[in-house]
Amino acid sequence: MTAGRLLVVDTRTGLRHLSRERLVDVLRSGDLVVANDAATLPASLHGTHVRSGEPVEVRLAGRRSISTDTTDFTAVVFGAGDFHTRTEDRPLPPALQPGDVLALGPLSATITGIEGHSRLISLCFSGSPDDVWSGIARHGRPVQYAHVQTPLALWDVWTPIASPPVAFEPPSAGFALDWRTIAALRAHDIGFATITHAAGLSSTGDVELDTRLPFDEPYEVPVSTADAIARTRTRGGRIVAIGTTVVRALEHSAMRDGIVHAGRAIATGRLGAGTPLRVVDAILTGIHEPGTSHYELLRAFADDVTLSAADEELSANGYRRHEFGDSVLVTATGH
Amino acid sequence: MPATPLTPLRVAVTGGTSGLGLALVHLLHEQGASVAFVARHREPVADVARSHPGTHGIVGDVASKDDIYPIALQILGELGGLDVLINNASDLGPVPLALLGDTACEDLERALATNVLGPFRLTKALLGALAASAREGRGAVVLNVSSDAAVNAYPTWGAYSASKAALRHLTHIWDAEISEQGVRFLSIDPGDMDTPLHARAVPDADRSALKRPEAAARELLEAITETLVTNGTVA
Numbered sequence: 001m002t003a004g005r006l007l008v009v010d011t012r013t014g015l016r017h018l019s020r021e022r023l024v025d026v027l028r029s030g031d032l033v034v035a036n037d038a039a040t041l042p043a044s045l046h047g048t049h050v051r052s053g054e055p056v057e058v059r060l061a062g063r064r065s066i067s068t069d070t071t072d073f074t075a076v077v078f079g080a081g082d083f084h085t086r087t088e089d090r091p092l093p094p095a096l097q098p099g100d101v102l103a104l105g106p107l108s109a110t111i112t113g114i115e116g117h118s119r120l121i122s123l124c125f126s127g128s129p130d131d132v133w134s135g136i137a138r139h140g141r142p143v144q145y146a147h148v149q150t151p152l153a154l155w156d157v158w159t160p161i162a163s164p165p166v167a168f169e170p171p172s173a174g175f176a177l178d179w180r181t182i183a184a185l186r187a188h189d190i191g192f193a194t195i196t197h198a199a200g201l202s203s204t205g206d207v208e209l210d211t212r213l214p215f216d217e218p219y220e221v222p223v224s225t226a227d228a229i230a231r232t233r234t235r236g237g238r239i240v241a242i243g244t245t246v247v248r249a250l251e252h253s254a255m256r257d258g259i260v261h262a263g264r265a266i267a268t269g270r271l272g273a274g275t276p277l278r279v280v281d282a283i284l285t286g287i288h289e290p291g292t293s294h295y296e297l298l299r300a301f302a303d304d305v306t307l308s309a310a311d312e313e314l315s316a317n318g319y320r321r322h323e324f325g326d327s328v329l330v331t332a333t334g335h
Numbered sequence: 336m337p338a339t340p341l342t343p344l345r346v347a348v349t350g351g352t353s354g355l356g357l358a359l360v361h362l363l364h365e366q367g368a369s370v371a372f373v374a375r376h377r378e379p380v381a382d383v384a385r386s387h388p389g390t391h392g393i394v395g396d397v398a399s400k401d402d403i404y405p406i407a408l409q410i411l412g413e414l415g416g417l418d419v420l421i422n423n424a425s426d427l428g429p430v431p432l433a434l435l436g437d438t439a440c441e442d443l444e445r446a447l448a449t450n451v452l453g454p455f456r457l458t459k460a461l462l463g464a465l466a467a468s469a470r471e472g473r474g475a476v477v478l479n480v481s482s483d484a485a486v487n488a489y490p491t492w493g494a495y496s497a498s499k500a501a502l503r504h505l506t507h508i509w510d511a512e513i514s515e516q517g518v519r520f521l522s523i524d525p526g527d528m529d530t531p532l533h534a535r536a537v538p539d540a541d542r543s544a545l546k547r548p549e550a551a552a553r554e555l556l557e558a559i560t561e562t563l564v565t566n567g568t569v570a
Contacts, residue, residue, distance in 0.1 A: 037463055037464075037467050039408070039411060039463070039464075041408075042408070067415070068411070068412045068413070068415045069415070129412075129413065130391055130392075130409075130413055133408065133409045133412040133413055134393070134394075134409060136408070136412075137405035137406075137408045137409050137412075138405065153404070154404035154405070154408065155403075155404050155460070158404070158460070158463075159463070160462070160463060161463040161466065161467070162463040162464075163411060163416060163417075163463045163464040163467045164411055164412075164415060164416055164464070165408050165411050165412050179462075179512075179513070182516070183512075183515070183516075186515065186516070192470075193470065194467055194470065222467075222470070222471045223471070224470055224471045224472060225470075
């Protein structure tokens, strides 16, 4: 997964092209790399809307709790068809009402609410958490992408460090990490820590719904990670976030007093131009299109001139833009 | 229930419905660990889960590539993370045991799939969770169940023996590569036990001379606990 390229964006040093394997060369002894260790659910579930008898695809998209024993989710519902049709062109689901039952292979779910849009629902699965895990494991498929030719398997969407299965799409910046890189960090006295953040869908294919992204996302900061961040900052090291979800979690945690607190919380709101970065000094991320919430978050790190210069450089050099593509490392201006 | 060093641990055991695996599930449950176990057949999985309330039974075949991620997903979902993985499920190769010259290639393939590739794939899928556990100070251990056949060349044990030798070596290399990140790997030969697997291998054995799987399970858990203590993770 690491056979990728890396564009280093730093207003002081300008733009630099590297092989992603050399990530460690642009970090400094005493820095701390923080990644999201969420594993990705096979969040796409095909089945039937029982009342109408119509086929549906349910994409689990959000949760209220980071706990893995929850059976309550928010979900985006599509009508007939599958990922071979672009999500933009997918028909609406049948009219959905609270109380409706969705038969999804071995799983059964009841709609508990319509969330302000005809595609967006909250649902509750029947059965124990173990029943739900077994049903999702047997029947769920990873959310697929139009740009990927062969359907993705679960092993394609778990990063090497994947742990609790709470994400709905992969925290894809983490594909830049492999165990060799993690060992190299250690050898260079660069710290490595993780948080768990339930990354939601990056796009629903519905323009109106997409303006509401990202949804609220629960996260957890382990005590060891909060301690490592505090130690790093005391010693003047930098905090390097692997992916937008890490930035969102750490900055949310530090919103009140500038300190990253251990424990569970829910990240709300959007980061963008003008959002002060209290904790994170640099971000390693995939390459995102202007206008997406991921791109918007980068505007907290660098001004528009810098970002559009970087964007031109990426295009001119044929960097791969998608979940499994190349990477950029953006250092926050003034950090 | 008395507090024991294993109380807070999240443990997954493959081959958990018979022999040593069942003894491990039983003992871990008794000690208050949070346990997920894997086995191929729905009925025995349900039976063991029923008789050990609170344990998580998972149906799957570690020899099947397509089962590995669904198994890992359920382990991590149902336990919320993982501290200890015990790769116990084993395939004997040809039954009755056969000289290598008489061993069907398919029997060797199945032994390798169950005893080498399965543990490798499952470990890889769960490595992120194990390393997270180590970083959080909970410790992490992978125990791969070995055999004296992994080091000795016993005639007619070729398929099993070769697969266990490969597993043992894999275990040592895992440990050399990743123990610095706090994930420890153990290869332990539990000895000749009175289990269904042994009965298939040596149908006319004197069962009274064989070790009880419960005794072996106790030794394995002691080794795991000792490794966690040595690595400074259990108070």
